[in-house]
Amino acid sequence: MSKVIAVANQKGGVGKTTTAVNLSSCLAYKGKKVLILDIDPQGNTTSGLGIDKKKINKSIYDILINEADINDVLVDTPVENLKLCPSNIELAGAEVELVSSISRETRLKSALEPVRNDYDFILIDCPPSLGLLTLNSLTAADKILVPIQCEYYALEGLSQLMETVKLVQKHLNKNLDVEGVVLTMFDARTNLSIQVVEEVKKYFKNKVYRTIIPRNVRLSEAPSFGLPIILYDPKSKGAECYLELADEVIEYSEEEVQ
Ligand code: ADP
Ligand code: MG
Secondary structure, eight states: OOEEEEEOOSSTTSSHHHHHHHHHHHHHHTTOOEEEEEOOTTOHHHHHTTOOGGGOSSOHHHHHHSOOOGGGTOEEOSSTTEEEEOOOGGGGGHHHHHHTSTTTTTHHHHHHGGGTTTOSEEEEEOOSSSSHHHHHHHHHOSEEEEEEESSTTTTTTHHHHHHHHHHHHHHTOTTOEEEEEEEESBOTTOHHHHHHHHHHHHHHGGGBOSOOOBOOHHHHHGGGGTOOHHHHOTTSHHHHHHHHHHHHHHHHHHHHHO
């Protein structure tokens, strides 16, 4: 059975997509079978993995709205062992269309059932909101992984996110748990970054990953080449850190099985 991890934070620009793309690529690079779902209408995960958003046949939209079979939607990526469920701007309408539909929060969960035995990890890149797309992800997930940017107001909005997790646990998915918090865009030269790390550790305690992702220009360049960092610049600091993060994620999931 795969472990389903939703990469979520309702703030935009904190590193969700960068983390989803690169963590899933690194897990695949280490030999795990991985599926990444792009559930953000912006489709940055889709284009970041070199898939032309305009040329995709079916997308996550068809899964959520037209009950398409997930196996008809998945596409290959430049990374061996990594499959993608793509998204494009069509998904922007889904949130509204879902409001009046039956089982609107559990559609993704049901859609994933047929492939849950095919992968070791399924990662979901969530949009920057707490709307129905994110609720579908949290309902389908075993775990939530929260990227936090080492910037001003880093902790702002996190109590709201944790409230949402509690509500999902109560009403939709009692097994949902926090997988971990990953600090992103860390700049060792600034006191601010160091302070944010301390604050986040105070708040989330042992849920914070040892690996901290530094600000690394190669990480921000890679998506424009449609490549994850591990293929774009495997020797970069960014690649090294996402490989370390993948090790931690594998380590924790093995501990859970024991
Ligand atoms: P989100 O998905 O949360 O909106 P992104 O992953 O798209 O956030 O990141 C926002 C921007 O910051 C993007 O332009 C991305 O390339 C850049 N970025 C993310 N992580 C890093 C990093 N560690 N170093 C440098 N730039 C980064
Ligand atoms: Mg994103």
